[in-house]
Amino acid sequence: EAQVTQNPRYLITVTGKKLTVTCSQNMNHEYMSWYRQDPGLGLRQIYYSMNVEVTDKGDVPEGYKVSRKEKRNFPLILESPSPNQTSLYFCASSSRVGGISGANVLTFGAGSRLTVL
């Protein structure tokens, strides 16, 4: 089954304790992206990756890091989490090949709800 898998789904942590949210897709998609969803603010892009070893900042990258060492994986790293990073996080992927049906259609993971105390 084609899917994007995020882990953990739920996490409560404390300020300053480094954490990583993993994201893996099995569709051979080139493009992957991280979003955070907060009430009243919609989905905001944190980082995205066009392909292996190619990453770029989205609209709200402060406090986050990413890496794309393999095509299927795109982990989100919070080096020193703070309470304002309490949010629902979504990883998504899509085919980036222009002109093919389904290109740019984001497949989202199930979401990771993070609470930073």
Added chain:
Amino acid sequence: GENVEQHPSTLSVQEGDSAVIKCTYSDSASNYFPWYKQELGKRPQLIIDIRSNVGEKKDQRIAVTLNKTAKHFSLHITETQPEDSAVYFCAASPLGRTGTASKLTFGTGTRLQVTL
């Protein structure tokens, strides 16, 4: 950067009526406009998208219209059903030279409630 505004934030309609959600965008370089539906507790899923070389697109009860001059686009749902109840997000992005929508900016969402 791109700024997408979405209205209304909540919308309540009776079953069978039509629902319209409107979005405006700021970056004239944007030329790809998808709409995502998020049911309660679920992940967003694409319901329809449109590119700027097209003014309108339909898929059964759902249609999207685009006015590039005015920089606004709208989602129209006809004959609404209870299962249409969800949060709807519009989004906008330029398409790069390879056709990739790399920087998708979302609106703040519209919570649609279809009542019996």
